[in-house]
Amino acid sequence: MADADQVLDCSGLNCPLPVLKTKKAVDAMSPGQVLQMISTDPGSQNDITAWCKRTNNELLGSATEGGKFIFSIKKS
């Protein structure tokens, strides 16, 4: 996974907080920077994909590690 400029840990948070916090974090970043978001909400797999699609930010990749979902998002 790409090196992240910023890491956002949303572990323990439920819908819609991971998406809302991701939005806030990405808004504060510069274009081209990469956010790594960590979540424990299984719904966030589809939700983050949908959010990236709608907001034209690029989902570079996602992974599952021991019950945690890790997303790499590049700000467009």
Place this chain on the structure above:
Amino acid sequence: MSTKMTIIATKGTLDWAYPPFILGSTAAALDFDVTIFFTFYGLTLLRKKITAQVSPLGNPAMPMKMPMGPKWFRNITWNIPNFVQSLVPGYEALATTLMKKTISNVGVASVGELRELCQEAGVKMLACQMTVDLFGFEQSDFIDGIEFVGASTYLDVASDAQINLFT
């Protein structure tokens, strides 16, 4: 041009407070232009202090579970007879306390937190002036940054929106 969405919020109980604020804040995070029209009991969600409660009475699909103790205990669904629910003083207050505990246990935001997130994200909130008069409220009872309007203002906004929801 961004997607426009409106929601009509008509209910003021704790459980029904969630759909408009979850969908509103999430839609704003998706860069939608969001307007929520609060009318009838939904209007109470715009008061300065949210006092929404939940009632298991007349809410037969609501699982009654305990938010504390070992897992087997939490998994029990308590079937409380209607006459107990209606006669025991403070039953709704108890159910509300238990529901709020469950909400924080599973990492779901409080209604107040979601409302703040909506405000921060620029969700437009319209309060129904007719409901203010109907229930004898004052405009000063409500949070700042909202507009007091009637049905035609809502319908004007809704006619330009791609998504219009009723909750």
